[in-house]
Amino acid sequence: MTKIKNFAELAYLLGLIILALGVALMEKADLGISMVVAPAYLISLKVSSLTFGMAEYTLQAVLLVVLFLVLRRFKLSYCFSFVTAVIYGVILDSWIRILNDVAADALSIRIPLYLAGMLLCSMGISLLFHTYLSPEVYELFVKEVSKKYHININKFKIGYDCTSCVVAIAMSYLFFGGLRGVGIGTVICALVNGIIIGQCSKFLEKYIDFSPKLPLAKYFD
Template identity: 55%
Template sequence: MKRTFFTEAAYAFGIIALALGTALMEKADFGLSMVVAPAYLVHLKVSEYISWFSFGIAEYCFQAFVLIILSLVLKQFKKKFLFSFITAFIYGNVLDLMISLVNKIDSASFFGRLLFYISGLVVCALGVSLLFKTYISPEAYELFVKEISCKYGSDINKTKTVYDCISCMTAIVMSFIFFGLWHFEGVKAGTVICALLNGWTIGKCTKILDNFFEFKDAFSFRNIFS
């Protein structure tokens, strides 16, 4: 018998998992997830001039830009887009907290860093899978994928893979512009691996969740976020 997993709890655990996974990958230094790499590059560049401009702040600033792009593509602004920015703001603050905690753990060895990278990749995928299960507006990245998938009737996992690859290429171009041609900052071999495997990993995590849990709403708030 499947256990009940409330969608509101999926939202909270999804944000925490995404923040923890990103912090682990940042600590590993094999390359971040292609989804957050552009925001990380903005953080690196702006923090050269504004020291308090953290990775978390860069995240919700960049996600605001993604929401603007989504509005232009759909030719409309939905109420859920505003809630998505609130999610991004919460995530950004949780991310900064997770980074401060993870940085206290020693991972100087290659195998330690590799463990951090693999764990981060899987935890991030789990976080995305959980956010796909909730009616509460997810981060701009996940919302972009959901909205485009609904608009064009495409498979959400395949749409996610395409989005990830585009994000990866964007991060590479940004790295060259910010830090010089052929200078890869935040975008490394691990980023490419993540771009290729992330959609597949999210699909596997989703199947595992569906096998063990039945997702239900604990509160009647779904219409607010529609």
């Protein structure tokens, strides 16, 4: 079977666009935001001057510092993940504005929105895992820490997601005295997101060659 070739750069662009759309759909469904972005979402609800996208790249800047401490090394290429986070944040806020007028009151609409959002998030993350260009700090953290400590990336992703879910629940009670932005959808996503990403990766690798088209890979080693 002939594969689509030299897809690395397109995987980066499509990954960001698809991931941001998935998060925006889950936010619109209001059944529980993805656990990975839930802390940033709660911060945006608490601090009115921050949009969801702005809270995302602010929190990812903090996580990037944590990554440097965990790996005990500094790589300039890692800093491009913050650039990616800013681009993603702008795209996310744009999708949220586009979906603003979409009516999602009925559960019969919210459930499909949630399911589509979760699938798109998994697909977007899988695409970002397959590009040499710096992914968001969330994905970079999972990718680099699992590689350093020789942990299966999909299993580590599940553990990371579950930890993010617990942190989000704690933040929700601390900020609002109850659950906000965190729901049954968050728990479901935490349990199955890593599995779906693994299946998406198998599907993509069957049809796509993720080798680079541009001579930029050496700058991201």
